[in-house]
Amino acid sequence: MSRTGKESRAKVFPREWDMELYMAPLEGITGSLFRNVYQAHFPGFDRFFTPFFGNTGFNTKELCDIGPDANQGMPLVPQILSNKAEDFLQIAQRMKDYGYTSVNLNLGCPSGTVTAKGRGSGFLRDPKALDSFFAEIADKSPLPISVKTRIGYEDESLWPEILAVYNRYPVTELIVHPRLKTDMYRPGIRMDAFAYAYENANMPLVYNGDINTPEDYRRIVTEFPNIRAVMIGRGILRNPGLIGEIHGAPPADNKAIREWLDDLMKQNHAAYTEIPTLFKLKEIWTYLQDRYPEHKKELKQLFKAKKLNEYKNAAAVILQ
Ligand SMILES: Cc1cc2nc3c(=O)[nH]c(=O)nc-3n(C[C@H](O)[C@H](O)[C@H](O)COP(=O)(O)O)c2cc1C
Structure with a gap:
């Protein structure tokens, strides 16, 4: 396939606004537990990606998470974090x-611990090494490979070269989070770099980054109507009903959020002891708390909770 600019991309990948999520x-x-519970309460995602696997020897938790039993009926793509062709192929x-x-x-x-070893966005510092890596895995990989990428390490100058590497190999889909490694998660998305990929990538493209409202979603699909999908992460933790809103449903109310969190708590507690269950829930609340600025006192109690009962009491007041 030749390089596809905006117009030819429209012919090759015709898409309406009901593109995939x-x-x-x-x-x-x-x-797997989060994915299943989320999908049960807020259906609407078309595809899911596992957090990364970086080692060839999987631990028990990873094995449970990736196994078919834990992921029934869920289109799921496992993600690999590696810069060693041999390890990548083995995983x-x-x-x-x-x-x-x-x-x-x-x-x-x-x-930092990942990039220091030249993995993840650390690999983007050296497009030549990236090219050699793809040259080694492209023909030997037992499965088709999609890529999830940032747009560089510390400046945007290498982005055209990095994209040219992806274009040289049979990358089935390119998910672009248009930030540099050094941007971390600071506000500000580099839309020009995404627009460059839109014009120059010769594989289906997916947008990822800072979709927190249905308006954010609409802005992206209006500007880039021929992307294949939009990927959303933290937005569903800040607003669990976001996926429904994008599909046209009304915003999630406190009852829907409470039922989702209760289910998440029950299922986590069935799998883990009290402390890791609390840890998981508090992690979600670090994002969710922005919805409830009027509940500073209860949020403080929730984050200080050492027992599930303390957590439950605080959450019940916030979500009443
Ligand atoms: C806590 C946390 C963990 C993440 N873990 C992964 C990961 O395992 N693999 C990955 O490709 N990206 C990971 N990311 C990046 C997200 O997938 C996503 O690219 C990023 O959050 C931007 O999208 P968003 O604004 O919709 O959240 C992680 C981000 C956060 C905040």
């Missing part, structure tokens, strides 16, 4: 053995 992988949050083979039909390569993680 992907749940972003959030390490420590969107494991991809295991994913194939589990029955998955594609894998996603993480080239976006900005965490």
